[in-house]
Amino acid sequence: MQRCIRGCLSEPDSGHHVEQVDDGKAESRAENRWLGGVVTCDWEPSARFFSSDMIQPIFIPLLYLLSMELSYVADPSHPPSSSLIIHKDHPFNAEPPLPQLVEHYVTPEPTFFKRNHGPIPDIDKTKHRVEVKGLVATNLSLGVEELRSRFEKVDVVATLECAGNRRDHLDKVKKTKGVIWSAGAVGTAWWTGARLRDVLMAAGVRTDPRNRVQATWHVAFEGADECEEEKDKDVGKRGYGSSIPLEKAMDPLGDVLLAYEMNGKPLSRLHGYPIRVVVPGYIGARSVKWLARITIQAEESRAFFQQRDYKILPPFVTSDEEAAEYWDRVPSIGETNVQSVICEPASAEDVRPGMATVRGYAFSDLSIDGGQTWRCADLCQPSTGPRQWSWCLWQARVRLEKDSRLVCRAVDLAGNTQPEEPMWNYRGVMSNARFRIPDNKVPAQSYEKKGKKLTQTQPPVHIQAHLSDKKSGTKANF
Numbered sequence: 001m002q003r004c005i006r007g008c009l010s011e012p013d014s015g016h017h018v019e020q021v022d023d024g025k026a027e028s029r030a031e032n033r034w035l036g037g038v039v040t041c042d043w044e045p046s047a048r049f050f051s052s053d054m055i056q057p058i059f060i061p062l063l064y065l066l067s068m069e070l071s072y073v074a075d076p077s078h079p080p081s082s083s084l085i086i087h088k089d090h091p092f093n094a095e096p097p098l099p100q101l102v103e104h105y106v107t108p109e110p111t112f113f114k115r116n117h118g119p120i121p122d123i124d125k126t127k128h129r130v131e132v133k134g135l136v137a138t139n140l141s142l143g144v145e146e147l148r149s150r151f152e153k154v155d156v157v158a159t160l161e162c163a164g165n166r167r168d169h170l171d172k173v174k175k176t177k178g179v180i181w182s183a184g185a186v187g188t189a190w191w192t193g194a195r196l197r198d199v200l201m202a203a204g205v206r207t208d209p210r211n212r213v214q215a216t217w218h219v220a221f222e223g224a225d226e227c228e229e230e231k232d233k234d235v236g237k238r239g240y241g242s243s244i245p246l247e248k249a250m251d252p253l254g255d256v257l258l259a260y261e262m263n264g265k266p267l268s269r270l271h272g273y274p275i276r277v278v279v280p281g282y283i284g285a286r287s288v289k290w291l292a293r294i295t296i297q298a299e300e301s302r303a304f305f306q307q308r309d310y311k312i313l314p315p316f317v318t319s320d321e322e323a324a325e326y327w328d329r330v331p332s333i334g335e336t337n338v339q340s341v342i343c344e345p346a347s348a349e350d351v352r353p354g355m356a357t358v359r360g361y362a363f364s365d366l367s368i369d370g371g372q373t374w375r376c377a378d379l380c381q382p383s384t385g386p387r388q389w390s391w392c393l394w395q396a397r398v399r400l401e402k403d404s405r406l407v408c409r410a411v412d413l414a415g416n417t418q419p420e421e422p423m424w425n426y427r428g429v430m431s432n433a434r435f436r437i438p439d440n441k442v443p444a445q446s447y448e449k450k451g452k453k454l455t456q457t458q459p460p461v462h463i464q465a466h467l468s469d470k471k472s473g474t475k476a477n478f
C-alpha cells in the first residue's frame with residue numbers, strides 16, 4: 001500500500017493540457033488547511049419523541065406484538081439545524097450535502113452519513129455484553145468496560161462507504177431496490193477500540209496461514225437492533241447480521257476494531273453505542289453496530305444482509321422473483337471498489353466561467369494517472385497508520401467555461417479504475433462509474449436480454465478428493 005495517492009480530473013471540453021505532478025508541497029499545504037478543522041462533536045442525540053415514559057412500556061410493546069411492526073418511538077431526535085439530506089425517517093437514513101463532506105478530512109459526527117435498517121437501540125452500557133462463541137477454545141462474555149480495560153486501546157482512521165453509495169446513478173439507468181443515496185453515503189472517522197484480533201486470541205483462536213481448513217472460516221457479527229427486513233422472524237432473531245473472513249479479522253495489520261469511540265468521543269446511539277465493529281477497507285455493511293455477538297464459524301453468516309443483500313446480481317435480474325435463483329450463486333461483497341467523486345461544484349448550475357476550485361474525495365490506493373486532457377489534482381491524504389484505510393481529499397484550480405464538463409477518475413495500484421459507464425445491478429450496489437458534472441452518463445444500451453443460465457462445473461478429480469477429506473463441514477461451492 002502506498003501513502004501518496006493521486007487523483008485525476010478532466011475537463012474534456014475546455015481543452016486544457018496542464019501537466020502538473022504533485023511535488024509533495026501541495027499535499028502538505030492542503031493537509032494543514034484541512035486538518036485545521038478536525039472534529040468537533042457537539043451533538044449527542046438523546047431526546048425522545050415521546051416524553052411520557054409511563055405509557056410507553058405497557059402500550060407500545062403490546063401494539064407491536066400484535067402487528068409485528070417495529071416501533072420507532074425511542075429513536076433519537078434529529079436536530080433541526082442538521083443539514084443532512086434525510087432519505088427516510090424510519091429507519092433513519094441520511095447523508096450530508098457533498099460540499100460539506102469534503103470540508104474536513106475527518107468527518108465530524110453530525111455530518112457522517114447514517115445508515116440504519118430498523119429502530120435505533122437504546123442500550124444500557126453497564127448491562128451490555130458482547131458474547132464470543134463458535135469455533136473458539138473459550139466462550140467469552142465481555143462488558144464494555146472490560147473491553148476497554150483488558151485490551152490495548154487502538155486508534156484507526158478509516159473511511160466507511162455504504163455499498164449503496166451513488167445508487168442514484170444506477171437508478172437513473174433503471175429502477176433499483178434500496179435507499180436512493182447520492183454520493184454522500186461515505187465518511188471518514190477516527191475510531192478507537194480494541195482489536196478484534198486481540199479479543200479472538202483471548203478466546204483461544206489461533207490461526208496459521210498454512211491451515212487450509214481455517215482459510216474459509218468467517219467471523220459473524222450480530223447487532224442488538226431489529227431490522228425491517230427480518231421483522232417477520234421471531235423476537236430475538238430480527239437483528240442485523242454480517243460476517244468477514246477470519247483471515248481479515250486476524251491480520252495484525254487488518255485493523256478490524258471493536259470500537260467504542262468515534263472522533264474521540266463515545267459512539268453516539270446512531271453510530272452503534274456502546275460498541276460497533278469497524279472493518280477498514282470493507283463495505284460499510286460489514287461494520288456491525290450495537291454489537292452483541294461474535295461467532296467464529298466454518299462459513300459465511302447466513303444472515304439476510306450477507307446472503308440476500310449486498311451482492312452484485314447479474315444485469316438481467318430486475319425483480320425479487322428473478323433475484324431468488326441468483327442469490328446463492330453470487331458472492332457477497334467484501335472490500336470496497338475504486339471510487340472518486342466531485343463534491344464541489346455540486347451541480348451544473350454551480351459551473352461558472354472563470355477560475356474555480358474543484359474538490360472531491362477518492363479512495364482505494366490510487367496512483368498517478370494521465371491522458372491528453374487529464375490533469376492531476378492536489379491531494380490531501382495524511383498518513384494515518386501502517387495501512388492507509390482513509391480516503392484522499394483532492395482539489396484542483398481550473399479555468400472553467402460556461403459549458404465545461406468535469407469528470408474525475410481514480411486508479412489503484414492494481415490498475416483498477418472506475419468504469420466509463422454505470423454497471424447496473426438490481427440492488428444498485430458498488431456504483432462507481434466516472435463521476436461527471438453536469439450529468440452522470442446513462443448508457444443507451446438495454447440490459448433486458450436474459451443471459452444464458454450458468455452451468456455448474458465439476459472440479460478436477462484430485463481436487464474433489466481433497467474436498468471430501470475435509471472434516472470442517474465447510475461446503476465448497478462450484
Ligand SMILES: Nc1nc2c(c(=O)[nH]1)N[C@H]1C(S)=C(S)[C@@H](COP(=O)(O)O)O[C@H]1N2
Pocket residue numbers: 112113114115116117118160161162163222223224225240270271272283284285286287288289290
Ligand atoms: N446493527 C447494524 N449494523 C449496521 C447497520 C444496521 O442497520 N444495523 N447498517 C450497516 C450499513 S449497511 C452501513 S453502510 C453502516 C453505516 O454506518 P453508520 O450509520 O455509522 O454510517 O453500518 C452497518 N452496520
Ligand SMILES: [Mo]
Pocket residue numbers: 115161162163164284285
Ligand atoms: Mo450500507
